[in-house]
Amino acid sequence: MTEEEARAALDVPRETQARLEAFIRFLTEENARQNLVSRASLEQVWARHIYDSAQLLRFVPADTSRWLDLGTGAGFPGLIVAALFPGRFTLIEARRLRVEFLRQGAEILGIEGRVQVVQAKVEAAPDAKYGVISARAFAPLDKLLLLGERFATPETQWLLPKGRNAKSELEAAHSSWQGDFSLEPSLTDGDAQIIVARGVRRKSGGKRTR
Numbered sequence: 001m002t003e004e005e006a007r008a009a010l011d012v013p014r015e016t017q018a019r020l021e022a023f024i025r026f027l028t029e030e031n032a033r034q035n036l037v038s039r040a041s042l043e044q045v046w047a048r049h050i051y052d053s054a055q056l057l058r059f060v061p062a063d064t065s066r067w068l069d070l071g072t073g074a075g076f077p078g079l080i081v082a083a084l085f086p087g088r089f090t091l092i093e094a095r096r097l098r099v100e101f102l103r104q105g106a107e108i109l110g111i112e113g114r115v116q117v118v119q120a121k122v123e124a125a126p127d128a129k130y131g132v133i134s135a136r137a138f139a140p141l142d143k144l145l146l147l148g149e150r151f152a153t154p155e156t157q158w159l160l161p162k163g164r165n166a167k168s169e170l171e172a173a174h175s176s177w178q179g180d181f182s183l184e185p186s187l188t189d190g191d192a193q194i195i196v197a198r199g200v201r202r203k204s205g206g207k208r209t210r
């Protein structure tokens with residue numbers, strides 16, 4: 001997907017567009033100070049980051065009110081979907097500088113009132129339940145499910161963008177996990193897929209985190 005295609009695909013009100021542009025300027029400036037995203041990816045920021053995050057919205061139940069994003073890094077996908085979808089968002093990120101970046105980013109996007117950025121390792125974050133759990137480039141699927149399961153109910157929708165290893169990660173996880181898993185094509189990268197899952201539960205005898 002080209003930059004022009006990504007911008008056009010993201011059909012948002014002018015004010016949201018302006019806020020996203022301001023966030024991209026902030027990301028670009030801050031990237032010179034801390035290594036948030038690769039420089040090459042900044043040249044295709046709409047396709048590689050903004051629309052790559054936004055495309056998850058096609059899998060989100062309309063009545064979702066609480067969304068959790070694990071290892072949000074520079075804001076993808078958690079901060080971007082929060083700018084485009086109502087409800088309350090919790091973003092967990094371990095690194096202090098990235099947490100400060102995310103909090104400022106939420107202000108720039110005008111969503112600081114409904115976005116909580118938690119500075120913690122996911123393993124140590126407070127317990128709560130969420131309707132959606134997302135994570136991009138955070139951990140292999142099996143580890144991701146282990147870390148995320150205490151935040152999930154049987155109704156939780158898991159949205160996990162993966163690269164070209166999606167199928168093999170899913171096959172590897174099948175020995176420990178059951179649920180409704182599907183592999184959906186990424187709209188931004190023909191080689192990538194998104195693992196969408198619901199009703200995820202551990203098979204008896206599966207591993208435990210604690």
Ligand SMILES: C[S@@+](CC[C@H](N)C(=O)[O-])C[C@H]1O[C@@H](n2cnc3c(N)ncnc32)[C@H](O)[C@@H]1O
Nearest residue numbers: 071072073076092093094095120121122136137
């Ligand atoms: C490869 S980056 C991906 C960031 C973002 N999701 C993206 O796709 O651009 C992984 C992020 O997860 C954070 N992270 C790694 N392990 C973590 C943990 N156990 N708990 C919370 N954050 C963690 C890192 O600090 C980093 O910002």
